Amino acid sequence: MRRARYFTRKADRLKKSNRIIIRISLILYFLYFSILRFFIIPFGDDQFWWGKAGRFLLNHGFFTTKDPSYIGGSSNGRYLSNVLMIFGMHHPLYNFIFYGLFATLLVYLLWKLSSGKMGLFFLSLLIPLTFSRAYIAGAWFWNAAFVNYIPAMVIIFAYLWLTKKYLIERNLFDNWVLITFSLILGFSGGLFVEHVTLYQIAMAITVIIVTFKLNNSIPKYQWSYLIGTIASAILMFSNRSYWVKSSYRDTNFSLADSLRTYVNTSHYWIVTFNLVLILLLMTGIFVSIWRKRKKQSWDYLTMSASVFFAGYYTWINVFLARQQSNAIFIPVNIGNTLQNIDAIMSVLLIIFLLLSLFVVDVPKLAKWALLYCYLSFGFLTGPFLLITKPISAREFINGTMFLYLFAMIILANISIDRPQLKKAIPLALVAGILTMSSYYMVGNVTNYFAYLERFERAPFVGAVPLDERIPYHDFMPNRDLYTSQDSVLYWNEYRCRSFVGYMFDFDYR
Numbered sequence: 001m002r003r004a005r006y007f008t009r010k011a012d013r014l015k016k017s018n019r020i021i022i023r024i025s026l027i028l029y030f031l032y033f034s035i036l037r038f039f040i041i042p043f044g045d046d047q048f049w050w051g052k053a054g055r056f057l058l059n060h061g062f063f064t065t066k067d068p069s070y071i072g073g074s075s076n077g078r079y080l081s082n083v084l085m086i087f088g089m090h091h092p093l094y095n096f097i098f099y100g101l102f103a104t105l106l107v108y109l110l111w112k113l114s115s116g117k118m119g120l121f122f123l124s125l126l127i128p129l130t131f132s133r134a135y136i137a138g139a140w141f142w143n144a145a146f147v148n149y150i151p152a153m154v155i156i157f158a159y160l161w162l163t164k165k166y167l168i169e170r171n172l173f174d175n176w177v178l179i180t181f182s183l184i185l186g187f188s189g190g191l192f193v194e195h196v197t198l199y200q201i202a203m204a205i206t207v208i209i210v211t212f213k214l215n216n217s218i219p220k221y222q223w224s225y226l227i228g229t230i231a232s233a234i235l236m237f238s239n240r241s242y243w244v245k246s247s248y249r250d251t252n253f254s255l256a257d258s259l260r261t262y263v264n265t266s267h268y269w270i271v272t273f274n275l276v277l278i279l280l281l282m283t284g285i286f287v288s289i290w291r292k293r294k295k296q297s298w299d300y301l302t303m304s305a306s307v308f309f310a311g312y313y314t315w316i317n318v319f320l321a322r323q324q325s326n327a328i329f330i331p332v333n334i335g336n337t338l339q340n341i342d343a344i345m346s347v348l349l350i351i352f353l354l355l356s357l358f359v360v361d362v363p364k365l366a367k368w369a370l371l372y373c374y375l376s377f378g379f380l381t382g383p384f385l386l387i388t389k390p391i392s393a394r395e396f397i398n399g400t401m402f403l404y405l406f407a408m409i410i411l412a413n414i415s416i417d418r419p420q421l422k423k424a425i426p427l428a429l430v431a432g433i434l435t436m437s438s439y440y441m442v443g444n445v446t447n448y449f450a451y452l453e454r455f456e457r458a459p460f461v462g463a464v465p466l467d468e469r470i471p472y473h474d475f476m477p478n479r480d481l482y483t484s485q486d487s488v489l490y491w492n493e494y495r496c497r498s499f500v501g502y503m504f505d506f507d508y509r
Contacts, residue, residue, distance in 0.1 A: 018118050026104055029125060032437055034100030037143070039444040041451050041470075042089070043477055045144035047486035048074065049082070050089035051508055058086055063240045077239030080191035081148045088147065093503045095143065102151050103128065106401075109157035113164065113405055115412030119422070122429035123411070127404055129436035132273035133474050134329040134393035135400070141444070142477045145394040152196040153398050155189035156203065159225060163207050166221075167214060168365070174219035182221040186228020190236060195383050196398060197236050200229040202379060206372075258385045263343040265330055269393040270381060270400070271346035273329070275317045277403055281353065282310040284410035288360045291414065302359045309349055316342060327478045328392055353406070362413040373406040443472035452491075459488045 048054060053071065057064065062082055063075050076082070088095030111124035131140055139145045159182070165172040172178065186204065190197040204226040212218050271278070286306040289299045323331045331339075357370055380399035384391070416422050447470045454460075454468060460483045473480040493508055 022118075022121060025121070025125065026108060029107065030100040030104040032100070032441075033103040034096045036441055036444060037096045037099040038092075039441075039448040040141050040143065041444075041447055041476065042490060043142060043144075043487070044484065045074070045085070046089060046142075047484070047490040049085040049144070050506075051486050051489060053486075054082075054086045054089070057082070061239070065244060075239075075241040077194075077236035077242065078148065078192055079235065079239075080188055081151070081193070084151075085144060085147050088143070090507055091504060092506055099143070099146065102146075102154050105154045106150060106157070109154060109161055110401070110405060110408065112161050113157060114408035117412055119416070119426065120408055120412055122426055122433065123408065126429055126433050126436070127276075129433060129440065130276040131397075132269070132275070132329075132393075134269050134273055135397055136440075137329070137475055137477050137479070138392055139394040139397045141475050142394070145477070148193050149196075149394060149397055152189055152192035153401050155185050155192075156196065156200065156398075157401075159185050159189075159203070159207075162221070163211075166219065167211060174221050178221045179224045182225040183228045186225040187232045188228075190229050190232025193398075194236065195380055195395070197229075197233050198383075199376070199379050199398075201226070201233060203376075204229050261387075261391065262385055263340060265328070265391060266385060266396070267343045267346040268330055269396050271349055272313065272316060272320075272342055274400060274403075275313055277400065277407065278313045278349070279310055280407040280411070281403065282306040284407050284414065285356050285360055287414050288362060288410055292361050298359055302356055305352055306356075309345075309352065312345060313349075316345075327481045329474075329479075353403075360410055362410060366409055366413055369409055370406055373402045373409070376402040377406070440475075443475055446470075447472050447475060455491050455495075459483075459491065461485055461488055 042050070053074070056066075057071070057074060062077065062079060064071060065075075068075075074082075084098070088098060107124045107128060110127065111121050114120055114124070128140060139149055162172060162178070162182070166174070186200060189200050204222070208218055208222050208226065211222060283306075286303050289295070289303050292299060320331050320334070323334055325331050354374060357367055357374070360367075360370075362370070377399045380402065381396055384395045387395075416425070450470045454470070458468075460468070463482050464480055469480045470476070489508065493506070494502065497506060
């Protein structure tokens with residue numbers, strides 16, 4: 001009896017210490033990204049929304065046919081993200097807090113959805129620090145892309161977490177607070193980017209169907225969320241910009257054009273460059289099957305395939321890192337043969353992930369969760385195979401986050417028996433977090449001061465000479481290859497402001 005009480009008290013102390021570690025880590029994570037945001041150089045759309053064009057669109061309901069070559073896709077129904085962008089660029093202190101908050105919420109919800117186990121907590125913190133260069137520059141270190149895509153992903157994860165707590169953990173009550181909160185989530189989540197707006201409706205309907213099959217009833221909060229998603233979709237797509245022909249929004253339903261887009265660009269962003277993600281997926285699949293007591297031929301075949309994909313993508317990333325790449329991080333002059341082979345390999349990997357669902361050794365409920373992640377990846381990625389312009393890496397980050405969740409769910413169902421390994425893995429993850437966070441902080445601080453010094457010497461409009469690029473130019477969405485007139489106006493005003501004036505009220509004259 002005493003022995004049982006001893007182990008109970010020891011487990012309680014361990015849980016309490018873990019909670020303290022988690023809270024301190026999340027606070028430090030928030031502070032890190034809030035401070036880092038100060039040194040991330042604004043680019044393109046950031047300065048566009050800060051300037052007169054942003055104010056003009058705000059005053060005209062984010063619709064205009066004036067100067068379409070300049071306004072481009074900024075005339076849209078992304079009402080919430082547009083307002084957040086304008087407000088944040090004029091009040092940077094808010095923007096820094098916003099950046100740190102949603103970076104922290106993303107990793108926290110990713111961890112909670114996968115398992116909530118302490119062993120995966122530090123892995124979730126590390127994941128954004130290991131994004132591919134295209135995602136780091138095009139979505140994570142670009143304020144305009146971050147505001148559009150990351151909060152939308154956080155809202156999706158938040159609703160799925162609520163559903164997990166209600167359906168599986170059974171510790172959530174369907175009261176008016178949850179109903180109101182779900183309505184706000186559904187409505188706000190649909191006013192960021194178009195594919196998320198549509199995905200939210202599909203997700204809300206899916207959750208309702210699953211809940212009804214399990215409980216023979218549907219809680220009010222799920223209806224509330226669905227109503228919010230539909231209302232936001234109606235509001236977004238009522239914006240007249242979607243009903244006016246524009247060269248900026250070019251959609252082509254030709255299979256040949258979609259394949260060409262995928263082979264030439266998209267497959268690099270979706271699959272090839274996400275090396276850490278691929279290694280996590282292959283490791284999880286391999287170890288999950290390896291731990292089976294009785295293995296069949298399919299098990300050995302799947303393990304062999306996972307080793308093959310891990311080896312191939314390690315090699316191709318090392319090889320492509322030595323090749324030249326353009327402003328959107330696509331390799332150039334590598335030859336059509338290699339490009340076609342790599343595109344085919346990416347399709348095979350995506351098919352392999354689906355087939356692995358039938359082989360991995362995880363509980364039935366986890367398999368359904370993996371299938372949902374896989375289908376969500378397809379839903380959030382597929383539409384951009386039909387869009388020929390504009391095309392960039394940032395559109396794919398929402399779908400890719402579901403593959404990270406896919407990997408973490410598999411890893412969460414793998415138990416580690418060796419005590420030495422249990423201690424070594426968290427230490428290695430913490431070392432990785434400290435190393436990568438230091439690298440990105442040093443790089444962005446260096447870029448910030450180098451950019452200011454360069455602007456004092458010669459403010460560029462258009463192409464930037466290669467020898468004048470900032471040291472860590474891969475942190476910029478366009479690799480610091482060109483600047484705009486908006487940039488010159490922004491930095492001219494920046495030089496005239498005091499620190500306090502910049503932080504709280506940074507307006508153009």
